Amino acid sequence: MRIAYKTVKFLTIVAITLFTAVSFASESDKKHDVQNDGGRVNTKSEVEAYILHHIKDSHDFSLFSYTSDSGERKHVGFPLPVILWSSEGLVTFMSSAFHHNDDGHVIVEKNGLKFAKIHSKIYELDTDAATVSFDETHHATNAHKTLDFSITKSAFGLIVIGLLMLLWFSKLARQYKTKKVPTGFGRVLEPLVLYVRDEIARPNIGEKHYRRFTGYLLTVFFFIWILNLAGLTPLGFNVTGQLAVTGCLAIFTLVIYTVSGTKGYWMHMIWMPGVPMLIRPVLAIIELAGALIIKPFSLLVRLFANISAGHIVVMSLIAIMFTLKESLGVVGATGLSLVLSFFITLIEVLVAFLQAYIFTMLSALFIGMAVDDHAEAH
Amino acid sequence: MYNLIGAGLIVIGAGIGLGQIGGKAMEGIARQPEATGKIQTAMIIIAALLEGLAFGALFLGK
Numbered sequence: 408m409r410i411a412y413k414t415v416k417f418l419t420i421v422a423i424t425l426f427t428a429v430s431f432a433s434e435s436d437k438k439h440d441v442q443n444d445g446g447r448v449n450t451k452s453e454v455e456a457y458i459l460h461h462i463k464d465s466h467d468f469s470l471f472s473y474t475s476d477s478g479e480r481k482h483v484g485f486p487l488p489v490i491l492w493s494s495e496g497l498v499t500f501m502s503s504a505f506h507h508n509d510d511g512h513v514i515v516e517k518n519g520l521k522f523a524k525i526h527s528k529i530y531e532l533d534t535d536a537a538t539v540s541f542d543e544t545h546h547a548t549n550a551h552k553t554l555d556f557s558i559t560k561s562a563f564g565l566i567v568i569g570l571l572m573l574l575w576f577s578k579l580a581r582q583y584k585t586k587k588v589p590t591g592f593g594r595v596l597e598p599l600v601l602y603v604r605d606e607i608a609r610p611n612i613g614e615k616h617y618r619r620f621t622g623y624l625l626t627v628f629f630f631i632w633i634l635n636l637a638g639l640t641p642l643g644f645n646v647t648g649q650l651a652v653t654g655c656l657a658i659f660t661l662v663i664y665t666v667s668g669t670k671g672y673w674m675h676m677i678w679m680p681g682v683p684m685l686i687r688p689v690l691a692i693i694e695l696a697g698a699l700i701i702k703p704f705s706l707l708v709r710l711f712a713n714i715s716a717g718h719i720v721v722m723s724l725i726a727i728m729f730t731l732k733e734s735l736g737v738v739g740a741t742g743l744s745l746v747l748s749f750f751i752t753l754i755e756v757l758v759a760f761l762q763a764y765i766f767t768m769l770s771a772l773f774i775g776m777a778v779d780d781h782a783e784a785h
Numbered sequence: 786m787y788n789l790i791g792a793g794l795i796v797i798g799a800g801i802g803l804g805q806i807g808g809k810a811m812e813g814i815a816r817q818p819e820a821t822g823k824i825q826t827a828m829i830i831i832a833a834l835l836e837g838l839a840f841g842a843l844f845l846g847k
Contacts (some may be wrong), residue, residue, distance in 0.1 A: 433825070
């Protein structure tokens with residue numbers, strides 16, 4: 408485990424240096440303040456909007472943006488493909504066509520259809536409309552949402568991390584064919600793999616069945632952990648803070664323990680032996696709701712809420728240097744924000760591991776309950 | 786306004802629960818230091834269940 412701690416330490420240091428670099432960049436950016444602040448984040452409500460925007464998924468990958476000396480707003484990042492299933496079939500274009508506009512003022516024309524992006528959602532305009540018109544609650548009146556299969560920022564992150572994992576772990580697996588002790592990055596991964604197998608899978612699922620499920624548990628553990636850590640870098644991933652992602656992972660676990668449940672497990676759920684007849688249907692309702700709704704829901708919400716809350720806290724603490732600039736001065740506000748965000752980032756590194764561990768642990772526990780032999784329990 | 790009060794109540798409840806879990810786990814470890822690993826695992830699982838409940842409530846209240 409010593410090597411694993413070293414990796415965590417190393418990743419922490421990298422994350423923090425990058426974080427502080429970004430913080431400093433934004434601060435020096437504020438020095439040459441020009442009169443029009445072209446989308447620059449300054450006030451409390453702008454900070455709030457920025458954080459909420461970060462938490463959500465987006466259609467382009469922007470690293471940072473700044474205002475050049477000529478007062479022009481420059482965005483650093485790269486566009487991602489937009490794939491839509493519109494009323495006239497498949498439409499694809501690059502998200503750079505929207506020119507970083509997010510309030511529906513830039514209209515993209517493709518295949519005779521018009522599209523606009525409003526709050527990170529892509530709308531298809533009605534055929535006779537030229538611009539998007541809004542009602543008083545800021546809902547578009549002459550446009551509707553389309554089925555969106557775009558490679559968004561989160562989907563991009565998923566693909567990148569998935570490919571990286573495939574590379575690392577297949578390399579680790581291949582090493583065992585020729586030699587007994589892995590070399591290089593395999594030395595970091597081996598103790599973690601053993602940890603998941605011996606500390607999570609084996610004691611919770613039981614000696615008889617654990618081998619079947621170790622693959623899934625390992626995948627889920629490393630997937631969540633690496634994505635959580637990627638979320639702490641300034642790249643701006645928030646993949647494990649997306650309800651769709653955590654929901655999918657929870658559904659995987661649900662399907663696995665539902666499908667592999669033994670007869671005893673289902674008997675105990677539907678027709679509990681050893682209790683009075685009248686109570687059995689009541690218990691069945693409670694048990695079914697627990698197994699099919701509450702367990703996956705708790706898995707889903709815990710991961711989503713923890714990671715989102717972590718992102719919000721880190722970004723709020725970084726934003727202190729803007730919101731408290733008047734009362735504490737530039738140096739004071741920056742110092743306070745640096746110290747606070749440093750320590751909260753350390754805690755977030757711990758949370759990143761802990762949430763991956765808990766998700767895997769609870770999945771193992773639920774699977775263990777399903778495959779356990781209940782017949783001898785009574 | 787009301788959902789803020791609700792959020793406060795949730796946090797108070799979750800705090801009491803976490804305090805109980807942590808405190809009892811500490812007592813258990815102090816009595817039987819050789820069972821530290823098992824107690825910690827059980828503690829984390831129960832804390833995670835409690836946290837799931839609290840987050841679920843906060844999420845629904847939002």
